[in-house]
Amino acid sequence: MPDSLQLLYITDDDRHIQAVQIPWKLWRKIEPLARPVLDPFMKPDFEEPVEPLSAFEEFLHYWDFRYPYSPAVSCPHCGAATQNWRDDLTHPFRLANANLGGLLVFHCRACGATIRQKHFRDHMAVEHTAPKT
Ligand SMILES: [Zn+2]
Numbered sequence: 001m002p003d004s005l006q007l008l009y010i011t012d013d014d015r016h017i018q019a020v021q022i023p024w025k026l027w028r029k030i031e032p033l034a035r036p037v038l039d040p041f042m043k044p045d046f047e048e049p050v051e052p053l054s055a056f057e058e059f060l061h062y063w064d065f066r067y068p069y070s071p072a073v074s075c076p077h078c079g080a081a082t083q084n085w086r087d088d089l090t091h092p093f094r095l096a097n098a099n100l101g102g103l104l105v106f107h108c109r110a111c112g113a114t115i116r117q118k119h120f121r122d123h124m125a126v127e128h129t130a131p132k133t
Helices: 024-042 053-061
Strands: 008-011 017-021 093-099 103-108 114-119 124-129
Touching: 053 093
Parallel strands: none
Antiparallel strands: 008 017, 093 103, 103 114, 114 124
8 A cells, every 4th residue: 555645734823835845755756856946946145155174274283372272262242152163063153264373263153243263372362343234
């Protein structure tokens, strides 16, 4: 007996259909047909720039300051914070720039502020620029 496949219509409070859930088995058959129609809608409005992770690896590789590198980042503007910007699943900060001189630049995804971590020989200083309004 074939599995019965049902479409599930998801409606808002006014019973207007907002979305359709298609069983996986069915979607696998439909997807190749639907792709050409869907693709133009699936593209994000803008591509988020790729984080310069290789520059960051280099930054770590040449780390010779008197204290261990701390992956914690916090936003002085909105208070967003993470203990480890790379491991944090919510990824509240995007690395925008890293250079061997000890500068890391992050963008706060919550408020759009730019955060600069300046690493000096024996301390790290944080500067930030408020988001453009
Ligand atoms: Zn922020």
